[in-house]
Amino acid sequence: MSAVAVNGWCPGALRPMLSGDGLVVRVRPHGGRLEAGQAAGIALLAARYGNGLIDVTSRANLQIRGVTDEAHRPLLEGLAQLGLLDSDPETEARRNILVTPFWNVGDDTCSLADELERALADSAPDLPAKFGFAIDDGKERALAAASADIRIERDRAGELIVRADGAKLGRSVRRGETERAVLALAEWFVASGGAKGGRGRMAAHIAAGAKLPEALRGDAEPAAVMATPHPGLYPHGAMVGVAFGQLPHSALDHLATCASALRMTPWRMILVEGMREMPDGADLITEADDPAQRVIACSGAPRCGGAHADTRALAAALAPHIAPDVRLHVSGCAKGCAHSGPAAITLVATPDGFDLVRGGSTRGTPALRGLSGAGLIKNPSVLMGGR
Ligand code: SF4
Known part of the structure; x- marks a missing residue:
């Protein structure tokens, strides 16, 4: 192993996390915004030093996946050149700031x-x-x-x-x-x-x-809450979704050519600043009612060594059966990396099949246990309490 600190939680660039596909190197954009050059630079670094996949996280960060020990140092040098590297791991960890994209x-x-x-x-x-x-x-x-x-x-x-x-x-x-x-x-x-x-x-x-x-x-009542954003055009630009919160490097590179900057969001969507039409791209969600927006899934097997199932294949198969206002979370184990909070339906893979939790998180009490993925695809009404 390299001399870098490797932790089992909350990865950073300087303190990456080891996952099933190698080191996960988290990049925290300053102010939740990437200049186009920075976004293109991250895409290039992900292709050169990672496995080419980039996570868009619920903390509005990016994660370069599949980095080897040997590639970590040159990757850090590349991030420093882009102005995206903190001076030390403690400063990086504290800079845990979400910024409204609007x-x-x-x-x-x-x-x-x-x-x-x-x-x-x-x-x-x-x-x-x-x-x-x-x-x-x-x-x-x-x-x-x-x-x-x-x-x-x-x-x-x-x-x-x-x-x-x-x-x-x-x-x-x-x-x-x-x-x-x-x-x-x-x-x-x-x-x-x-x-x-x-x-x-x-x-x-x-x-x-x-x-x-x-x-x-204090005694001040906070302002009203806006409706959850969806892919589409906003006064500030084009909001595009990222299926399962993961992009190939080429898709990020493509977005970087569309505008002068990208604003990151905690909704696994990216706001392409100032864009007046939806960008094209096979890896992007551009329709508000795309079923892929209804499902959340972690990396799962074979991408994560801790996974008991291929979460994304199951989530993709079940997505068309999920009502537009319902969220399905499919997790490869109880850790719940993709979504720590509750969802209307949560499926947790175990060595004995899927546990189903309604209205809770991966650590909630299952209503059903030992479900097979094939059985759920055959009879998705089980998810909503049918037989
Ligand atoms: S939740 Fe998913 S990504 Fe996280 S450790 Fe479990 S299987 Fe791996």
Whole structure:
């Protein structure tokens, strides 16, 4: 093995994760945005040093897959040349920031992201690996359902607030004091015991009874939540879906030729900035009602060594039978890498067949056990409770 640190969770570029197809190297775009040159550069690096596949994650990051130990170092050098490498693994890990893709030039969004990045690099406390931040400062909240522990949002009157995830109300802040308010919340979380051996999350901490101090609490109601976005044209550009959250390098390279920049989202979709028509491409989802949008599946077999089944083949076969407003998650094991939260239907592969969980996550209690993939394809009504 190389001298790089290899961890079993939360991969970065400097601290990659070992998966069934090699090292997974995560790239965190600054402010959730890639210049076209950066996107093309990532596509080239994935082809040269990985197996050519790139994940689009629910944290709005990209992951270059199938990297060997020997290729990791030159890949890092390539990322550094693109301005996409942090100075050290700790700074990289803290830069866990989701940014709404629905911003306009002149909005506060980009500068808020930039200032928060610098504040976290300079003085953030030691936070759990999955602890994250959301900058969701549009008139409507786009990221309300996305995982984040501290949120910068707007209230009903359009003023900035900082809100702890799990708290109904947020604290009103002036433009210049936003990062300080975020850091104060993060420090309270750690000091009040929320970090719990490096695994705690804000909403669970508050649900367990932790009381925010008066100075951090606030009484501002956050703005309304916007409907979940779908592939299609938006005032900010063309939103394209990525089936199973994974692209061949050629598809990312193609998108890089369509616009000056790409904005990453937590919905396994990419906003092609400023584009006024949907891009073509066999590997892209461009129709809002494409059945592939209804299913989530992790890498599965044979791509992941921990998988008990070929998740994507089953998800693709079942997708046309899933109602448009229902989400099916097919996971190759209980780890749930592709989706940590609940879904209407979750299938978890085990050595004895699939467990079926309704309205829960991969760790939920199964309603049915030992289902065969072939049987589900033959009789998909079982998924919805039929016989
Ligand atoms: S959830 Fe899927 S990708 Fe993650 S370890 Fe299990 S089989 Fe592998």
